[in-house]
Amino acid sequence: MDQSFLLMLSNLLHLHNHLDPTSALLSDAHSPTSTSSSSTSSSLLTSSSDAQWRSSYGLSYPVFTTVVDKLKPYIAQSNLSLPSDYAVAMVLSRLTHGLSSKTLASRYSLEPYLISKITNMVTRLLATKLYPEFIKIPVSRRRLHETTQAFEELTSLPNMCGAIDSSPVKLHRLPSDYNPSTYRSRYGYPAVQLQVVADHKKIFWDVCVKGPGGIDDAAHLRDSLLYNRLTSGDVVWDKVINVRGHHVRPFIVGDWCYPLLSFLLTPFTWDRTGSPAQNEFDAALMKGRTVVEEAIGLLKGRWKILQDLNVGLNHAPQTIVACCVLHNLCQIAREPEPELWKEPEESGPPPRVVESEKSLYYIGDNLRHALADDLYQRLSR
Incomplete structure (x- = not known):
């Protein structure tokens, strides 16, 4: 795993911890063996109650996993070197709290263009790939x-x-x-x-x-x-x-x-x-x-x-x-x-x-x- 990805993952973990401080941080976040999205989810995402998830991301953990599972194949096809659950979590936190890309960039040492890129990708997928399934006449x-x-x-x-x-x-x-x-x-x-x-x-x-x-x-x-x-x-x-x-x-x-x-x-x-x-x-x-x-x-x-x-x-x-x-x-x-x-x-x-x-x-x-x-x-x- 290259160092730029590790730095990105570390910053996202700090972002998650700030929005939901009761969550346990991933203990092996900087370990080269921690490469799969599923292993990341198992130790991080199951540590919070539904109420805490709603506070951070606007929806409960089960609904969050539904969104991640449905978007994962499309996110995997992108050139974004980031686990699907973290990409979705970042965008949901932004939509829930109304944070701007510049605010997130200054608070969590992320480049504004990266936050905008992730936001644009996830919202586009929600608006196109999931629209026919969840918005029907x-x-x-x-x-x-x-x-x-x-x-x-x-x-x-x-x-x-x-x-x-x-x-x-x-x-x-x-x-x-x-x-x-x-x-x-x-x-x-x-x-x-x-x-x-x-x-x-x-x-x-x-x-x-x-x-x-x-x-x-x-x-x-x-x-x-x-x-x-x-x-x-x-x-x-x-x-x-x-x-x-x-x-x-x-x-x-x-x-x-x-x-x-x-x-x-x-x-x-x-x-x-x-x-x-x-x-x-x-x-x-x-x-x-x-x-x-x-x-x-x-x-x-x-x-x-x-x-x-x-x-x-x-x-x-x-x-x-x-x-x-x-x-x-x-x-x-x-x-x-x-x-x-x-x-x-x-x-x-x-x-x-x-x-x-x-x-x-x-x-x-x-x-x-x-x-x-x-x-x-x-x-x-």
């Missing part, structure tokens, strides 16, 4: 039935399969050659826009990061792959119910900043000034929306780097998506939920109806009225 009959049934229990609205929302992810610094007004979010800081759809378990089944912080929710949706798939009929949801003579397919719900469409229902009004039936529908819809608001709050609460994203703008989307993949892993494993990150209440005018959406709008409007009247009649019995 619910198209199977079993999952679709489970999701719509759970939302109906929560809202009394049938065939709801998700809730959509957007959140600006604050950028620590915007490159000087970028237009600040384009990236200025509705809260006044530079950001990139995150769009997610969540199910009743606060698990994301679609994630999109395509727009700067200054883009509105409707425009970001229309530029997303999800929108293209739903408008083109690429996503087929077979579960169809009849409500007052209308065929209602599974739909998602959003707030008044989103367009009303056949597959996306929004409130009648933003201030509950509609008819009694409309107000009941709006209240039910907003109950469904709480899952996605809480999911975003958990995402930013667990991965604090998203509160002030300190990576290069080119790597911002993959870092955000990687955190969404890790969020789903934690939700699937039923990890304890951290304190929610709170954002100010948003406001804004409803989006205009574009020509290409008129037929989808009229279908959505008819469905919304039918669901509102049906709900009001059931509640009035």
Whole structure:
């Protein structure tokens, strides 16, 4: 084992010890025989409790090992002379605590370029290799039935399969050659826009990061792959119910900043000034929306780097998506939920109806009225 690798390994051990001081350091870290990732893991990684692992890395040891095992084949193919568990541990500690590469470099005698290289590699793998496995549109009959049934229990609205929302992810610094007004979010800081759809378990089944912080929710949706798939009929949801003579397919719900469409229902009004039936529908819809608001709050609460994203703008989307993949892993494993990150209440005018959406709008409007009247009649019995 060359001396540069030994020095790198020693520095990473000091990094781990600082973040989780109760962990035992690897006794033979400087031994030339300690070359395997598995032997490193057995003596270091099993020495801490799950609570300590969550404090250091945002997730428990079993979930950590799942991430390592799934990324190990890809990390092994890289030219990085570093065990997979240490590469993943370093990146998770950075995502959890929001530490910058320069901060880590100054604290642990590591070169900033090395930290950035490892971060970029691991987040890219999470955002590409693990995304298809852990972020999936619910198209199977079993999952679709489970999701719509759970939302109906929560809202009394049938065939709801998700809730959509957007959140600006604050950028620590915007490159000087970028237009600040384009990236200025509705809260006044530079950001990139995150769009997610969540199910009743606060698990994301679609994630999109395509727009700067200054883009509105409707425009970001229309530029997303999800929108293209739903408008083109690429996503087929077979579960169809009849409500007052209308065929209602599974739909998602959003707030008044989103367009009303056949597959996306929004409130009648933003201030509950509609008819009694409309107000009941709006209240039910907003109950469904709480899952996605809480999911975003958990995402930013667990991965604090998203509160002030300190990576290069080119790597911002993959870092955000990687955190969404890790969020789903934690939700699937039923990890304890951290304190929610709170954002100010948003406001804004409803989006205009574009020509290409008129037929989808009229279908959505008819469905919304039918669901509102049906709900009001059931509640009035």
